[in-house]
Amino acid sequence: AAVPAAAQPAKTGLGREAHPAEVAAWSIAVRPDGQGLPPGRGSVKQGEDIFQTQCAACHGEFGEGAGRWPVLAGGRGSLKGENPEKTLGSFWPYLSTTFDYVRRAMPYGNAQSLSNDEVYALTAYIMFLNDLVPESFELTRENFTSIPMPNVGGFYDDDRETSERAFWNPNPCMSDCRPTPPRVTGRARVIDVTPEGRSGPRVE
Template sequence: MSKWVKAIRHPEVLGRRPSLEGRRPGSQRPFILRGPLRGHLRMMVLLTALFIGGLAAPALAQTKTTPRLYGIGRAATADQIAGWDIDVRPDGQGAPAGKGSVKEGEKVYNERCAACHGEFGESAGRWPQLAQGKGTLASHDPVKTVGSYFAHLSSVFDYIRRAMPFGDAQSLSNDELYAVTAYVLNLNDIVDDKFVLSRKTWGQVKMPNQGGFYDDDREKTEKAFWNSRPCMKDCRPPVKITGHAQAVDVTPDDKDKKGGVE
């Protein structure tokens, strides 16, 4: 015999964040607590509250609800997880057992990769270029390769492991995977001809552009874009057209001619 349950009372399913509804335009404090930072800030506030204890602790306890468990879904077995758990982090966590040398990698690369990426990683046609491009990132024509742009060995290794060769994904053995990664590093002069890549040597690989990235800072560097009273009248001198898409002429055509004003 069935009976009503309280499933509908799950907070995620009852409309969320009602305070956002009907908020008056402009009544929001500008962007400081929004975006990806918001979560971190909120967490910091909560953590601070925890440390301070006393007054703050009961407030936290009030907002925390015990999640409802539905008893739906099955336990994932270690064996099931092992088959899909292929991700690898910068610190090498997740890297499988195995090893491969630059020399072995050259063979794998020439058979499985060179047709698209070029014999020396220079790219055949429009496929991604894997090597060269050093010193181009600040130029008019940046060339992003493993050597010039990638900040982490794991980004290369994890990607090959899950997605390459294109059209025959997850077909390389672990040794082949290590070997071909070592060879791509070698094409970029990151490791020498004798290098053997494995979990043991993982930490020896230094990517040239590893300091080339920083976290999203738009809320600081583009602060000027938050402006609740944008200009409405005589905002700029008369406007001139400085470029035409038709002159560039790279838009796919439909054969039919269009009609103009009737």
């Protein structure tokens, strides 16, 4: 358990202690181990209803994403390819992230408006869209950490200082660094997606 640090730095007395209800109100972060999950539950079915009303306009009926709005389902097996699609099913290592993010940030433009049960249901539904659970599934605080996530092993901590050690170079080449003159292999101009300066926004 937590113990106070040995040598406590001097306090100024500024600020005030938080009220427990204040801490509760703002403690909406959820961790992979389930810390921070509120009591509650929600089924794929319930989630589907809410999703179609509040989410599908942007994310598509099946989480496929409308227009350029984010895709929420699919993409399994795409990570090594030309067009990686990163979804809960294909990429996200932990389920807690979906619960946490939907609760704090969605629906876009009406954040923090969902009840805890609704967030459980929506999380269940997004899992279903990603073939992670059957249509009959109900998500609860209790079963939350038991769902295996396909890409949980797909991440490792930053190792650039060892794996990219070669970029530390005490003697970078200064002259005749390549045998042949460089040739142009690509031009932004050809792709032609740069906004025109002259048609850009103006300060009036």
